[in-house]
Structure formats: structure tokens, C-alpha cells
Amino acid sequence: MSKFNELPAWLRWPIYALLGILLLTLVQIISDTDRLTRVSTSREMLRWAVPIFLAGLGGLFSERAGVVNIGLEGMVILGMWFGAWGSITYGPWIGLLIGIFGGALGGLLHAIATVTFNVDHIISGVAINILAPAITRYLSDEVWASPTTSPATSTPDRYDLPILGGGTVGGWESPDILQSVAQREWFFVSETAELLRGLTTNLHFVSIVSLLLVPFTSWLIWRTRFGLRLRISGENPNAGEAQGINIVFYKYVGVIISGGLAGLGGAFISTELSGLFQGGNSAGRGFIGLAALIFGNWRPGGVLFGALLFGYVFGLDLKDLDGTASHALLLVNTIVLAGVVVWALARKRISDAVLAGLLGLGAFYWWLSAEAVPGWWSNILPYVLVLLVLVFFAQRLRMPVALGQPYRKGGR
């Protein structure tokens, strides 16, 4: 186990993912659904996950600089509106840029409040969450003469990856390796290929950008001067200041980037997912992004993994009208909780083991006694997951030390 923990993150997360797929495959054998590993499920997962991930990554930039950003939801909404407006007025590409700009405005506001005026981070964030829907409603009414919806936006193209997803490169149609594997009905391998197809075919432009942002952000945070200075702003700003670093600048940049990424997530929702601006379409994904950030331990790979996990639960629910797939998911929950029991017992953490055991038994009983689960269950499941992570793994989480603390120049 300790050797496993020493593996680099880019190796560990895929191993977790493969174990997860194996579990899904096994559970599917004894349940009445094949949706758990369908390509449509993983495609919906990614579509749900991208805005969550972008908001979570935005949260990472803000929180690594020491500013709690609960205003991500508001910034997603601003990005939705500005993205839609830009896309209708100037086309899809400029639309995305304007969406980023809209979210960044929200970030700027948050930075002014929290960094310059030392307003409590939560209060400022909540204010932005209240302000954003109101502003976009007003703007919609002014621009489109409808407070809640816009005309259809223009949408960027979709892409298939070459080789893996059968995409075309310069007129040459590459083979679609994953599809041919998926059709072979090889146990576990075909299921994995099927799920991967959702991540390689029919991709939105922003999805591709999001996946590329993971290694880029890791590099930026850990290898560059900017990243080091951003981190010191969240770890010990007074120490940074004593070394002559302009902490205020880095906090501003971090929070503005945060807003920009959330804004991109919002623009993605309005231009690529729904094809129009509609109030309420953010569906709390800014908040879930914050949950993904905590789940992912303030690391880019972890945020992506968290976003995909939550996206999976939502995506599964979307095409699961009879509730049988979510029902099968209960069995997955049971098995995972049983794993937690073993893990906790091995560490002699009895109370954790008892709690996980009770929750697991509850999930198992529900799975036995019901044929299907109601839709609200998958809506709250992401939050339940985050709570469980906080309960069982809080000691392993490492948030920035000075997160949420006011910073005064020449501090005392």
C-alpha cells in the first residue's frame, strides 16, 4: 500500500479508474442493466464533468492563492450568459473567450472584495452567487427581451480523436481501435474500451481543452515561478512578502483565473451543451466543482477524477428513466464501503469502520429491497460522496494552510 502511494499521481489515478471499471463490470453481471459501462454513459459523464472540472480547477487557482471561492457558481452563471451572448453576436470561438471574460469579471469582483477590502471570503462568494443570476436575468431581458432564455447559440464543431476514436487527419480516416475492441466482448477489456470511447469520440472542443489543462496546470503550479509564488500566497503569505513577493498581485491573478475557468465552464454549458442561455442551467455545477476540488485534494488530477466521478453519477441518471442503473450503483456503493471498512480496520480506526459498515449495510439493504431508486438519489449522491470523503479521509487532505485567512500587508 505504501509503495502504491509513492507512485506518481498520473499513474495512481488511472489505476483507481481501472479498479472502478472492473467493479462496474462485475456488478453489471448480476444486475438488470448494461448502462453502467455504455458509451452513452461515459459521454454524458464527460459532458457533465467538464463544467464541474473547470469550476473545480478554477477553485484550485483561487484556493492555492489562499482565497476561498464559493462564488464559483455565480461565475459559472456569468460565463453562461456572456458565452451565449458572445456566441450569438460573434460566433462560437469569440463566444468562448467572452464567456471566460464574463467569469473573470466575477473573479475580479471577488478579488477586490476579499483581497483589497478583506471581506470574509464566504460572504463575498455568496454575494456573487446571488448577484450573478440577478444580473444575467436583467441583461437577458435587456438584450433578448426575455429574462430567462436566449436565442440559440452557435456551437463549435465536435471531434473524434485519430486512431483511438476513428477521427480523420487531413482527409485520411484513421482506424477506430477502441470501437473494434469494444465489439469483441472481452471481459472487462471491452467494457473499458466502450467507456473510453465516450472520452475519445464526438468530443466538444472545451472537453479537449479541459483534459489538456490537467497536465498544464500541474506543470504551472509545481514547476514555474508563477506557481511557486501562487502557492506561497495560500500557504504563508507573510513569508512570501518577507521575500519580496507581491502577494496581493498573485492573489488577484489566482482569483481572476479562477473566475475565467469557471466562466469557460459556463460558456461550455450555454454554447455546447444546451445551445442557449437558460437561467438555472448551471445546475449547481459550480458548487459541485468546489466539492471536486476538496475531493481531489487541491490537485489538478484529483479534481478531474472527482469531476468525472460526480459526472458519472449525473450522466448515468440522465438516461436512466426507470432507475435501474442507479439501483445497480447502490451495489457499487456497498462494495466500496466494504472496502473502506477493511481499510479502516487495517488502520485500527474502529469508529470509521463501524460507520462505513452501517452505511454499507444500509446501501445493501436498499439494493435488496428495491427494484429501482428515485431520481433525487443521484442528485444528492455527489454531495454524499464528498461528505464521506471528508469523514473518512480528512486527515489525508491537505488544504493550503492560510486558506480563507485575511491577509494584511506588513501583517501582524
Added chain:
Amino acid sequence: MTAAIELTGITKRFPGVIANDNVNLTVKKGEIHAICGENGAGKSTLMKILYGMQSADEGTMKVYGDVVNFNTPNDAIDRGIGMVHQHFMLADQLTVLENIILGAEPTSGGVIKFKEAEAHLAQVAADYGLTIDPNDMVETLEVGERQRVEIIKVLYRGADILILDEPTAVLVPQEVEALFDNMRELKAAGSTIIFIDHKLDEVLEISDSITVLRHGKTVASMANDGVTAHDLAELMVGSELPTPDTAESTVTDTVALEVQGVTVKAEDGRDVVENINFSIHKGEILGIAGVEGNGQGELIDAIIGTTDVSAGSIDLHGVNITKMSVRKRRELGIGYVPEDRHHEGLMLDSPLWENAALGHQTQAPYGSRWLINRDGARNQTELIKEQFDVRTPNIDVSAHALSGGNQQKLIIGRELTSNPSLLIAAHPTRGIDVGAQAAVWEQIRTARAEGLATLLISADLDELIGLSDTIVVMLRGRLVARLAPEDVTPRDLGAYMTGAATQNTDEAA
């Protein structure tokens, strides 16, 4: 030869106070220059001005003969001046290397060249004879190692004039000696060192020259040549050097506090306090010696009630208080001077009179069970201000406006005027000046003569030896030695504290 540093006529005013009043300081190149003075004498302000963190209202600064004007620490760093702060300026979750290169990262196109940085660091470390592993996380380092990181950080940026702000305050004697060895190496390598210290024997041991400040003024500047601690103390306070020595024993037969088999578990299940037994009689001061982080804090928490014990019992005057709430315990007469006055002792943004009521808010004269008695609290605060010489314009200023020494006097006053039967005093004179220190010692002694039982925890070993009737040593959560203060020296204590010397544990229990 031109001086490394020459400050002339430096004056700095804060609202209502003159922190520096026409201060002069000349530091020769390649010397170790000590600056001593009571708390509030203006040492820290002077150093902050020299390091560009604050700017002087009047006066001139010269570095190697050039007149300079610093607006930010960067300006001072560019001139080769570096500062090691009393409170370490390190980020725990960053590596040693990251902490050191911060602000002076070698980069190409914004990307940090870690290999080059590591090579440069190795070079600096070798030049000055300091060793450190660049890839350790700072949170895993001991206090002495952290300080070394701070010093290397300054050297890495090419500083040849180092300001050390009370570097020995956090160290045990053995670590102090290691620090002094490092300082001598630095001096041999050509560095100039300015260091601030309260402890006069240390000043006399290490420094080449000494400047004494009092009430913001320079009162003397001399070579360390035939000067005695006695002379220095007189210069600092304008009076005799106080000693913590207690007079004849006042220990009685009545047990005030009885601690039996107390064990405290940390969150990860480890025993941070393990099977501790001791009792304190009325009129007795029990001193606990130990390097910080060996369970003293948790033991205090257990007695005051802010942490649960996993085994054992605590009795106060025969009443079992093991499961009582903190408020109940305090109402039974436990006074508490916490280790960190900013975190646990005061509400920094609240007025003094509210701070005086803190912890006693349910008792006369501060209030009753449900209500605060404003007039009673204010009168009592005025009384504390008079009796304990808390220097403040009035009792409505917020606590952070007071100097550290005056904040401490307020806390001690608050605890002692509530007539406790047991006082838990954690580092009661940490960071306060000689004058205030003597006053605190006197107050504790007086209360002891009247039958107060005191649990004293201190890193100042002279204080511990001087005040205590009995000394026990805590190491890794256990009491490892029980010593009589009459025949123990700070060196002996240091040996027990670090585990270099041991005593039969049966005897200790």
C-alpha cells in the same frame, strides 16, 4: 574602514508612541553586533527600518558608506541585507528548496530551474558549513533545522549582513550552541551579523560589540570587552538585574492538584501524554521542563479541560474534575496563563476590559451566570492596570494596541486577581522585558506565599530553576526526571530534555 551599517538619528513615531528616538547604530564589517533592550525599547522597529519593512520618519542610513533609502525588503536584499525573523517565515507544506529560492528563483521563461537552484544551494551550504536536505518538507523539520533553513535562505540571496531577531528564544541550550557555532562560521566567512537578544549571558558569549536601547533611545554602544551582565542589565532597565530566585519554601502539606495516570491520545491514536503522575501542594511551584512539543501543551489542555484524557484522573482539592467542563474548572479556581497569548489569551480586536473578563465572565466582579457586569468589569480592569502596571492610555483600546509585555501583564493580572487556588502558567514571561519579567515573578511569588499552587512551564531554564520548588522533565509525553532546583544547572536540564541524560523512571514517577 567604513562601517557595514551606519544609522544616524533614526526616529520613528507611531500614533501616541515614539518607537525610535534619535537612535544611532554603527556596525563594523565582519563583526557580531548584539542589540539588547527591554521589550518596547525599539529594537524590532529599528531592525524593520533597516530591512525596509518600515520607513523612518527622520535620520539617515548608510550601508558600506552609501546613503540608502529602503522602501521594501527587496531594496534591503539588493544591498546584501537579510533578516531572520523571530517567528519563522516558512511554509510548512513546501520543500526546503522551494522555501529558500522563493523570491529569487532561477528561471528560464518562467520555469524554475530546480537543478541549478539545488546546485547553488549546495554551494552556499558548503561555503558556510551548514547542512540541510533540500527536498525535505519543512513541516518535518525540528526547530533548530528550521532556523538553519531561514539562515540559508538569507545567504542564498547573497546577503552578507544578517539580522537575527531573537534567534535563541525558541532553542534549547544545545541548539543555541549549535547556532553560535554557525554564527562563528558565518563571521569567519566574512559576514556581518546583527542580532537581537534578551539573554545577557548569550550576548556576552557571542558578540563583539553591544548596543543597548532603552525607551527608544541608544543608551550605550560598546565593545564586548570586560562588560558584565550586571552592567548590561543596569543599562537596559536602569536598575539592578532581577533574579527569579524564590525565597524560603512555602510548600504546605495540603495537596491542591493531584494528577494520576493521565494519558492523552492524539488524533492519530498515538499517546502524546503517557501515564503522567504528579501532585502540587498549596504554596508549591512545580516546574515542567521540556523541549516544545513533548506533550506539555496537551497536558495543560487536559488539566484545563480543553482536551479529553483517555485514562487517569485529575483532582483539584479532592474534587474529581476529570470530566468537568472548562468553565466549571475555572470557577473552581484554576487560573490559566496560556502559552500563546494571541491565540488563547486575548481577543485582539476587543477592548481591554472585555479581555480582562475573558474566562471569568461568569464570576464577580465581571458578571453573573447570564449577564456581564460592565461597571464591575471596568473597575476591575482599572485595578489590574494599576496593580500590574499595564501601560495603556485607557482600558477601551483594543488588545492588539498593547506591546507584548503589556498584553502579558494584563493576562497575568486577570488570572491572579481572580484569586485562583491553582495557576497554570505556560511561558509566563516569554517575550517580555526584564522589568515586566521581574514584576511577573514577584506577583507569582507573592501568590505562592499566600498558598497558590502553580504549574509552571517555561523554556527559560533560569526562570524554571529560580522559581520552582520541584522540577520535572517531560520527554515524548512522559515524565523522565524529577529534580531539585537547588542542585541542577540549565545544562543538566538541557541534557534531560533532549534525552542525553536519563534518570530511573520509577524515581521520576
